[in-house]
Amino acid sequence: MTPVLKITDLHKSFGDLKVLTGIDLTVHKGDVVSLIGASGSGKTTLLRCVNLLEEFERGSIEIAGEAIGYRDEGGRRRRRPERQIARQRAMTGMAFQQFNLFPHMTALKNVMLGLVKTKKLGQDEARAVAEKWLDRVGMIERKDHYPGQLSGGQQQRVAIARAIAMNPQLMLFDEVTSSLDPELVQEVLAVVRDLAADGMTMLIVTHEMRFARDVSTKVVFMHQGRIAEEGPPEQIFGAPKSERLAGFLANSEI
């Protein structure tokens, strides 16, 4: 079975600063993989490389067998044309820490935009799909509200619906609760948990350790741009093999 995501020897630098120094990671259909680690460990950068919001210098990322962003042309690495990259980005869905909802559109229109423009659905079909996913995240009552009229938790749920409605092969969650007031965190985590239970393939960057332990099929601990330890949640949280991970967990709430 072709894995949903296959990252091979990924390297990324910001100028002189090496942020990712050789990442190998495989995610199969139905996997829920959590990326944990200290700030600066590279976990968010890794996530953002998967949908090419960040470029990478070496290595490859394959989604359902297709090389993302770059192509091997006669031994030389070439960047794919923008249109192809746009299409490839639609294979994944991303939910951002800052939600990034389009403020001038209602919740419904936010979810419909990608369906109409990228997937080229008709207005009625797009509306039906959008309403279905808004309902799924519990936001159907507020479909005609603007982001400015919604709470942080509500906005994030709409943002998740916007990403999932595109029917991606892989969902990317970038610290989706880090900007939320504490009382709003649970409603968003509940949505993610629910989607995971339904078999959605996910790659999650999070600081919520309890959540990571509960929902993940695999946990990856990153440190200074490489994968320091990976394994099932029971091992990572219950019996960490490295001192570094043990130290990290001791400092985090678990």
Next chain:
Amino acid sequence: MDYDFNFAVIWRNWDLLASGLGLGLLLAVVSIAIGCVIGLVAAFGMLSKHRVLRWLALSYVSAIRNTPILVLILFTYFALPELGVALDKIPSFILTLSIYAGAYLSEVFRAGLVALPKGLREAGLAIGLTEMKIKAYIIVPVMLRNVLPSLSNNFISLFKDTSLAAAIAVPELTFYARKINVESFRVIETWMVASLIYVATCYAIASVLRRFEARLAIPR
């Protein structure tokens, strides 16, 4: 294009251009100083509890900001004498520019005052200061430091507006540029140089003020 560039006449008249520039800067400085006082009064007026004061301040600001400055200049110089207020060119221009500056600065100050946390005034009351003292020692000093960037922008605008003094024959930079242009026919050189002097002066003012801002700003 058949044109013989000859900057000699410009160099010969450098003293006129320099004195024109100096006068322009002087007019700007005096006007913004007076304008600050007017603007502060108007800003407090706009935020006052009394409806009449608010209306007066708002009318002043609206009237001046929507009227072309050239009309104001001509009115002050040519029409006011009929009401008994006959001023020479330079005082007349300074009066006009100050009132003009006051209207724009009042908006800057009003926004600055509104942005201050209420706690500032309450802290002043708590240590027994009167409203007037609170305004003088706390509110205005803090607000002024916060609005320094806006103040700088306004000053640069005002400096450019001094070019209009030429309309009533005040001997500032534009007046002399026009004189040189008409007398020497060195059209391109004159206006190139005049324009360059203004642009360069604006840049210079901006960087001086920025350094000033950095020194005066409240450390964060």
Next chain:
Amino acid sequence: MDLSFFLDNLWNARMSLLSGFGKTLVISLASVILGSGLGVLVGLALSYGNLATRFVLRVYTDFLRGTPVFVLILACFYVLSVVGVDLSAFQAGVLALTLFCSSHVGEIVRGALAAIPKGQTEAAKSIGLTFGQTFASVLLPQALRQILPTWVNTATEIVKASTLLSIIGVVELLLATQQVISRTYLSLEFYFFAGFVYWLLNFLIEQAGRAVERRVSIPQ
């Protein structure tokens, strides 16, 4: 001040004043429309152009914004005839105001696009939109709402600057008023009247702008 005397003279002068007012409107409309069109292109180029384009346009906007509009008008008026471009005073004036407007609008557009958070583009990318789709559906609607108030302000600045064309002999409202004054000696009344007309025009433009703002504002 004899009100009925003034009104008599006002009525007698109505045709020339109306004609002047019409001229003012034509000057303002032409400059705002041409200048804004050009300004949008400049703003887009400043936001998305290559390094060389952005450098050239930066110099263009900085130069135009650092020069007083009066100097721009005089420069266009005097210089163009010398280089063989035969423009009437009216055309030279509109050209100067168009360039002036374009530099301001260019900066407004650049600023508005830059103010949109990067996350908006990233979210659009993540749902597979191309740059063209992102610009049309996500960036432009947000930028337009941001641009509107400042653009209305620029439009009123152009209306006010149209008065400067009187100095190069274009018979717009101010010069028409001055001509009436030279006949009737009622400088106080007629300058006040002209000032009022300009105030009213700009006030209406401001109100129209605010109405449009309210219409397109996003519910919070």
